Amino acid sequence: MTDQPVRWGILGAARFARQHMAPAIHAAEGAELAALATSSAEKFAEFAAFAPGITHHNSYDDLLGDPNIDAVYIPLPNHLHVDWAIKALEAGKHVLCEKPVGMDVAQIDRLIAVRDQTGLLAAEAYMIVHHPQWQRAKELIADGTLGELCHVNAAFTFRNLDQGNIRNQAEKGGGGLRDIGVYTLGSARWATGQEPQRLSHARVQMDYGVDVFADVGFDFPGFTYQGFTSIRMANRQEVHFHGTEALLTLTCPFNANVFDQAELHIKRPDGSTTVERFAGVNQYVLQVQNFGRSIRQGAAYPWTLEQARGTQAMLDQILATV
Incomplete structure (x- = not known):
């Protein structure tokens, strides 16, 4: 256990990340918005405007290779979630990935297996349970x-x-x-x-x-x-x-x-x-703080990958009827 802040990196300069999650990471206790991966200098400047000192990486792989990053937030398009979450875990980073964390149950099962192998925290950014x-x-x-x-x-x-x-x-x-x-x-x-x-x-x-x-x-x-x-x-x-x-x-x-x-x-x-x-109440800030407590203090995280899998199973059933 440590009192050091969780140093966060973000994969991609998505608008949702800019408007909600990046400010939440910056505002949360026990968290530091440390890096952003984007090929756009203009988009990076929008993040740096409220988070001075943030590091700019030109590629996702570069950010995952940064030894100063403890956890990554993934706001990429849905079809990219699981692959990049697995890459992040394999790079030694904890992962908070936007919903839906997978495209189907089989993808989430892959992610659960890698989470278990690495012993790191991987979770879907299901913010409402923190509210x-x-x-x-x-x-x-x-x-x-x-x-x-x-x-x-x-x-x-x-x-x-x-x-x-x-x-x-x-x-x-x-x-x-x-x-x-x-x-x-x-x-x-x-x-x-x-x-x-x-x-x-x-x-x-x-x-x-x-x-x-x-x-x-x-x-x-x-x-x-x-x-x-x-x-x-x-x-x-x-x-x-x-x-x-x-x-x-x-x-x-x-x-x-x-x-x-x-x-x-x-x-x-x-x-x-x-x-x-x-x-x-800012549920995004609470989400970041709870993620950090889970990493640093071993606190139970309120929304596990298994819980996300349960919702995905419902989605799979519905979409199978189309």
Whole structure:
């Protein structure tokens, strides 16, 4: 164990990395944004503007060879995730990789095997489990506040018609399910601690080789699930956990502080509603800090590759129906 900060490198100057994860690494306790790999001097300058002293590497391999880097964050297109995560582990770096960490279960199994061989931490950047609203939701379900959980339904949509965007490119692992279905599906698994027994229905619409709308249902041991995703509809995100004694609603479950303020609404049969608000919480910063505690202090990490694999298994079942 050591109190030294985790020195982070980022593979690629993705916009999401620039807007969210790089600032989060820079702001997190116990972390240092130390290096960026990009062939673009202009993009590097955007990162260096808020992280002075960051090292510029012109290639991903160069960054992986940097002995001053402890961990790498991978925001590359989906189809590149597993290969570069494995290269990073083999180079002796801990890995935090954007979701979906793999394109299918078999890819995640490859990554798990290398993680086990190296003994390093490898995880999917599934930030929502680090947010206190989801930890609170999990607690409310477990302690019986909702009574017997009967049904979960979730929605996550946004509108993206840009064919140059990787979400609309099949060859790069695009589509709504891989981009946002990981949240509607994985959050139900994480919050309830249950795994699906079977796919009950799947209605998937395709455009340019990627899913642009998916309405799916699963049967869990204790409840039914229905969720939909779309990358062609107006912005929406909600999750509802419907029990016999109360209805729990998360009004901004996934993009807290971006889509809206994170709130939990607990509505009871007598018509009363309790609202819990989580203002100003940055789930990306919490994710980086928890990753560092796992590396430096041996703390359990709240979202393992095995948990990511469970969500991927659901995605594989849905996509097999197309």
